[in-house]
Amino acid sequence: xxxxIKVLRAEKNWSQAELAERINIARQSLNAIENAKADPSLxxxxxxARVFGVRVEDVFDLx
Amino acid sequence: MQYSRxxxxxxxxAAFGLVALLNVYVFWMGxxxxxxxxxxxxxxxxxxxxxxxxxxLDEIQQAEHMRVxxxxxxxxxxxxxxxxxxLQAQPDLLDALADMVHxxxxxxxxxxFGAGFILLCVAQVAGSGIVYLAMRLRRGT
Numbered sequence: 001x002x003x004x005i006k007v008l009r010a011e012k013n014w015s016q017a018e019l020a021e022r023i024n025i026a027r028q029s030l031n032a033i034e035n036a037k038a039d040p041s042l043x044x045x046x047x048x049a050r051v052f053g054v055r056v057e058d059v060f061d062l063x
Numbered sequence: 064m065q066y067s068r069x070x071x072x073x074x075x076x077a078a079f080g081l082v083a084l085l086n087v088y089v090f091w092m093g094x095x096x097x098x099x100x101x102x103x104x105x106x107x108x109x110x111x112x113x114x115x116x117x118x119x120l121d122e123i124q125q126a127e128h129m130r131v132x133x134x135x136x137x138x139x140x141x142x143x144x145x146x147x148x149x150l151q152a153q154p155d156l157l158d159a160l161a162d163m164v165h166x167x168x169x170x171x172x173x174x175x176f177g178a179g180f181i182l183l184c185v186a187q188v189a190g191s192g193i194v195y196l197a198m199r200l201r202r203g204t
Contacts, residue, residue, distance in 0.1 A: 025066055026066065026120075026124060044122060
């Protein structure tokens with residue numbers, strides 16, 4: 001699943017560690033999600049979208 | 064359950080610390096008649112602490128742990144199964160394994176069962192370690 005986390009993170013000027021702390025997951029896990037090596041659950045996906053203030057479909061997209 | 068890196072390591076350290084304490088106990092006190100009961104209690108506590116540690120991981124780490132244990136357990140069970148021809152060829156090896164549980168021969172069936180159980184557990188932990196390393200290497204981290 002493709003995602004725009006890196007772009008949204010850059011817009012907010014957040015590091016991976018900062019975002020990981022905000023959504024309460026490990027930095028390594030966020031890195032795996034960001035690089036599409038792992039897919040988050042729906043609640044986690046919604047948490048990610050919420051911290052960016054956007055909709056889930058603005059963050060994630062099917063390949 | 065909330066993700067907590069510190070919580071995970073506390074529970075994990077407690078689990079492995081208990082196993083280390085058991086080894087220290089065996090080293091200093093020898094293998095008394097209470098050892099099977101103490102070992103059983105330590106095994107249960109190890110399991111409970113490990114489950115507590117697991118629930119301190121985030122969902123991505125939990126999924127990875129489950130994959131590692133699922134594949135590692137199968138690998139370990141298959142690896143332990145490969146020992147069967149060796150054990151048939153060298154019956155002394157089977158008694159040597161049972162010595163781990165109870166060092167006075169002749170062994171009772173429960174001693175062989177205990178040895179097999181320990182062997183399977185160790186093989187599954189080793190298998191999980193191999194799968195974990197393989198996953199890390201494939202991911203390049």
